[in-house]
Amino acid sequence: MIQVFNTLTRQKEPFTPIRAGEAGLYVCGVTPYDDCHIGHLMGPVLFDAVSRWLLARGLRVRFVNNITDIDDKIINRAKASGESWKAISERYTEQYFTCMRRLHVRTVTDHPRCTEYIPQMIAYIGDLVAKDRAYVAADGVYYDVLKQPDYGKLTGRRLDDMISGSRVERDAGLRHPADFALWKLAKPGEPSWDSPWGGGRPGWHIECSVMSLGTLGETFDIHGGGDDLKFPHHENEIAQGEAHGGSYARCWMHNGLIQYEGVKVGKSDPRMKDPAFAQRFKAVHLIDEHGAAVLRFLVLQGHYRRPSEFAEKAITAARTALAKMHRQFGELLDEPLMDTGRESDFLAEIAARPASPAVSSHRDGFFSAMDDDFGTGSAIAHLFSILSEARKLEPAQARQALIIARDLGRSIGLFQPGDGADTSSAEAASSKLSAVMELVIALRQQARANRAFATSDRIRDALTAAGITVKDAKDGASWILGGASDQAMERVMALVIGLREQARTDKDFAASDRIRDGLAATGITLNDGTSGTQWTAI
RNA sequence: GGCGCCAUGGCGGAGUGGCUACGCAGCGGAUUGCAAAUCCGUGUACCCCAGUUCGAUUCUGGGUGGCGCCUCCA
Known part of the structure; x- marks a missing residue:
């Protein structure tokens, strides 16, 4: 039985799919307006491990990772550079995909883009207006938060607190300062799609509700994303989703953020003003510099809900540790992946292999760690233990133990053929x-x-x-x-x-x-x- | 001001009501012309103060400290 920590209830819950044997997973992707930040890959890497494990446990997984390819940030960038917004979003989307490929993120099944769902968004917004959950203001259509009695339930906040709180500003045109745009009317020269309210573009938040509906249905199993997306993004998704269809995502999973020397490295981090500092967190740069295998290992060694430290020392330690494993695997590392459509058979087959008591016990430990809220760090620790055991065994048995460790690691995307290059001299x-x-x-x-x-x-x-x-x-x-x-x-x-x-x-x-x-x-x-x-x- | 998370040995990072992960670094030894790699051995850490308990790092309450969100963010 797999246990998952649900942000909504703040506790671990047994994972029970809506449709038996299937899991629907939606993870917020990127707004492609600039070079990919390593933080943008945290979700893909972590949820890829989650998805692989669900697959390994016998579920069919539909894993949706959206691209928000129209947004103010892209438009501003286009205005500044003279390049078309389309060219910008396509270029950075491609970069995002490339980084994911290099990091062995393989389980995403759908990458819907905002601009492919405009008609559905208009229909969705129309429904909210018809239900009196949204209203038309001077510059667009807004969601009416006061109509949502439990608005703020994901992050435990009340509307009153937010007003007195500080940074939510009063806007004369809105019924409540926390109301957010569903549809933004276009200013001259801005990209625009026709709608009953005038030419414009979707607001932030609506795309995820509409695309999850389009791919996974009104209510689905798991919605994931970065910790910083809890508010307002996910809070607003819940508001829309519930206003539209009654119920939205069942379980919310949030991954910890990238940090440097204990402090989050985000968009508005003052340190990012230093170009050299900003450069070191660019995904392409990090992958080039340290190798995808090392980064994936570093991230998976921690827990998905906790922040991940990307100081030089931490990366170096991860590389040293992984290099040790790679060395011990030797040529086993480059053996091809098992070609198996049904991952569960693969996992069951690993579980059934003969092994010494110690190896067997750590193999069990790996399974329990993963079943308990995807404890990849603890699971990897068991892998180290198996390798340590293997050194004490006869060559034939040792080889069997190594293969078990390798294949367990592969079940969460570690130890891919070719990874050795990332920890060797080349x-x-x-x-x-x-x-x-x-x-x-x-x-x-x-x-x-x-x-x-x-x-x-x-x-x-x-x-x-x-x-x-x-x-x-x-x-x-x-x-x-x-x-x-x-x-x-x-x-x-x-x-x-x-x-x-x-x-x-x-x-x-x-x-x-x-x-x-x-x-x-x-x-x-x-x-x-x-x-x-x-x-x-x- | 509101909401939340976290405090573990030199570092990173799991976890548990009593049996003290794991990795890196360090130290001792084997091996080596010297090294490296490898192997063997080695470290009783759990912020503070109360309480519950036969027993707490693990549970409860309080305190202190760090971090995150409340604006863009993965």
Whole structure:
């Protein structure tokens, strides 16, 4: 039995689908008007894990993640840049999709867009007006909050408090300051759709109510979104939804937000004024820099309801931990995913595999952790324990245990084929090239100073083969890269390792250590194994 | 002013009325030319004060501190 924490009731409740064997999940997506912030991916990653688990537990899941592709922010951006609002929203929507793909978010079934639902929205608003739950004002149609006796029930607030509270401002045209726009009449030059109230566009909130109705029905199982959307967005969705159809989402799930050094990194965070600070939270940048697997692991290691710390230290710790797992999986990590249409069979099959008592007990622990409000952090802890157990087992049994851990992880989107690259050297290669080249040039200069021209020429030849041209000048040497940096890195490292190998063969350990130390200073470590020396970049 | 969340060992982060996750870092040892990786071992932490209890980090009340929302936000 799966338990889910419902924000509406503030307690865990057994998950009982409206239609047996099916689950309807709606998670608020983005308004695509700017580069994707890592916070925008929290919902997709977290709810993808939720969705995968529901699938694994035998439910058919319809997972809707909307795109609010028309909004004031997009229009303002278009006005400022001269680009069309359509081009802007399409570009950033595409970026959002790309980030999701890279983060292995695979379970979303629908991405409805606002602009595809305009007629339905107009009908919906018309219904609210007809029911006297909305009214026409000078600049649009507004929802009448006073007609909703329990308005504010999701976040436990009362209308009176909000007025005295401060920032809700009186507007002469509205019946109540908390009334919100369902339809906004267009000003000249703004995008506009015809409606009974005049040309305009939908207000914020209405799109989610209408698109969830269109995809999942009037009432559905789970509505998710970021913690900051509780108010006013979700509160207003509930108001509309209940005014329209009587009942709306049954269960509300809210994910914690991204923070840096304990403080939320949001739109209006003063720190965001620093371009360098803003840059580090851009999704594309983070994925490039740290790898999707590491980020997914970091997020899943915590609990979905709690904030997620994205300080450098936290990311590094996540990478180290994941790298350790990846190393232990070895080639098992890259084995293809099981092709299974019915996830539950897959999970049942994992549960049925033979395992040592300790492994079996942690496998059970994984199931319980996930069933209890999707405790991914605790579930991952059991994975670590299985790996730890595996080290004590005979090779054949150990392999079985590793496969169990891998497949459990895969049930929530971890350990995908190719993930190893995110924790290995390849990613970091290009940025390290110039640091290593500095060392290589120094080694060559030294060889020349010692009149060891054989070594010096060997270095130049190897660099040439790597696509690097060396130029000697009076005041030192410089180099130019002709080809791809990652390939050059591999070759240069092979050269450096070869040089060190030579020194070791000559028992010149001082020289050998100078090379190791020089590399270590640039963040590259060498591992002398039985099959040769491997290198790893941090 | 209103509503809510959280306080766990050096750090991150689960969890439980008594059996003290997990990861990172640290320390000791094995291994290694030296390292790295790996392996073995190692740390009785739970904001403060009352109360309930045989027993509380875990429950109740109060306090303190941090954070979030009440404006745009995922």
